[in-house]
Amino acid sequence: MGIHSITVTVNGAKERLDVPSNMTLLQMLRDKLGLTGTKNGCSAGECGACTVLVDGEPVNSCLMLAVEADGRQVTTVEGLAHDDHLSALQEAIIEHNAVQCGFCTPGMLISAHALLERAPRPTEPQIREALVGNLCRCTGYLRIIEAVQTAAKKGGA
C-alpha cells in the first residue's frame, strides 16, 4: 500500500507527515498528531463527532483521507481556543450546561463555529439545520441551540 508524504497545516502549525493511502484524516489527527479532541463515532458520516474544518469548512474527517488533506488548512476543536482563552462559543456551551457526556461536543463546536462564521446572527431554524449532521444522545439539543444563540449575541464564534 502506498505511503504519501503530505504537508498539512493543523491548527496553524505546519506538519510534514507520511500517511498510508487508507488512513483517514480522523486517524491522522488522533493517532499521528495526538489531537484526540476529534471523536470517532459512527464512521459513516451520520453522527458528526469527527467534524473538523478543512479550509474553513466543516467536513466529516472519518470520510476524508489524510492524503486528501495535503496542502490544506485543518482546524480541530483544539484550535478554537486562543492564548488559553476559550472562544465565545465554548464559553456559551459551558454557561448553558450544553454538555453531558461530551462526546458530540467537539463536532458540535466545529459545526456551530462554521455556522457563526458564515451567518453571524443565525435564526433558530438556521442553527438547527447547521447542526443536523451532529447527533447528541444526552442534551436534547435545546441547550446547545441556546448556547449558539448566546455566542451569536456576544459577537460570534
Next chain:
Amino acid sequence: MLARPALPSFDYVRANTPDEVVRLLQEHGQGARLLMGGTDLFVRMRDGVIRPQIVVDVKHLPGMRSIEYDEVTGLTVGAAVTMNQLARHPQVQTHYPLLAEAANSVASYQVRNRATLGGNLCNASPAADTAPAVLVLEGRLVLHSSQGEREVAARDFFTGPGQTAMRENEFLKAVRLPPLPAVSAGKYLKLGRNKVGDLSIVGVAVFAFPDGTVPSGYVFRIGLASVAPVPLRAWEAEEVLATHSPGEESFALAAEKAMEAATPIDDVRASAAYRKAMVRALTRRVLGSVWEVLE
C-alpha cells in the same frame, strides 16, 4: 492504536489527466474505484460491500470542480462539484434554483461539503436527491472514455438500483443543463423521517414553463425519487398536464398518474403503500406551488 473501523488497504492515486483515469480503469477493472467526495465510497468500503485495490481521486482533473454558465449553452457542472458549492453558486441560484434546492436537501451541511453532484448521480441510488431535478431540467451527462466523450440524457442514464448506462472504462466528467425558458418555476419537495438531513422516503421535483405549442399552454415535468428502482419521470402525469388546463382538477389527475408510475418497495423508512400515497399527495402539492409562481 488506530481508530476503528479502519478502511481496508488500497492504493490511493491522484489522477491528473482523463487519460490516466481511463488507463487505470482499463488496468484494474472492478478493482479500481473513483473517488470524488467519498461520502458513499468510504462507507461502502468500510461495510465490505466493495473492496477496491486502487482508489483513483478524480476531483483534481481539469474542470471537475468548476461551474460554468452561458445563456446560450446553459450550465455545465463539473462532476466533482460539491452540493454546497452548487447550492450557493449565484448563477445556479438565479437560473437553476431547483438544482440548488435539490443539492441543499442532501444529508447534512458537512456531508454536503464533500458529497458531489456526479457522485450522487453515478451511485444511482433510487433516492438520489439531485436526480429528479436533473431529470426535469433535462440534464445530459458527459462521459469520458478512451473513445473520447459522449453525452447521455439523464432519462437514459439510470438503469437500475446502483446501475447506470456508463460503460466500463468510462467516467462522468460533467453534467450539462440546457438554458431555461425566460419564465419558469421549479420545486423539489422531499419527505423524510425528519424535516432535514434524512434520506428521502419520497422526493418529487416539478419544473414548469409556458409553451404555446402545447394544448394546455404549459409544459410540466415531474421527476420522482425513492419510489422505483430508478429515479424517473412521470410521463403520463406530464401528458395529462400538457392536454388539460392547469388547475386543481388536472393536478389531482396528474398526481394520480404519478402515483401509478411509482413502483416502490417496503423498506426501513416506509412501506410501499405509504410511499405511493405520498407520491400522490406530494405531486399535487408541488404542482400547486409551482403553479402559484407561474400563474
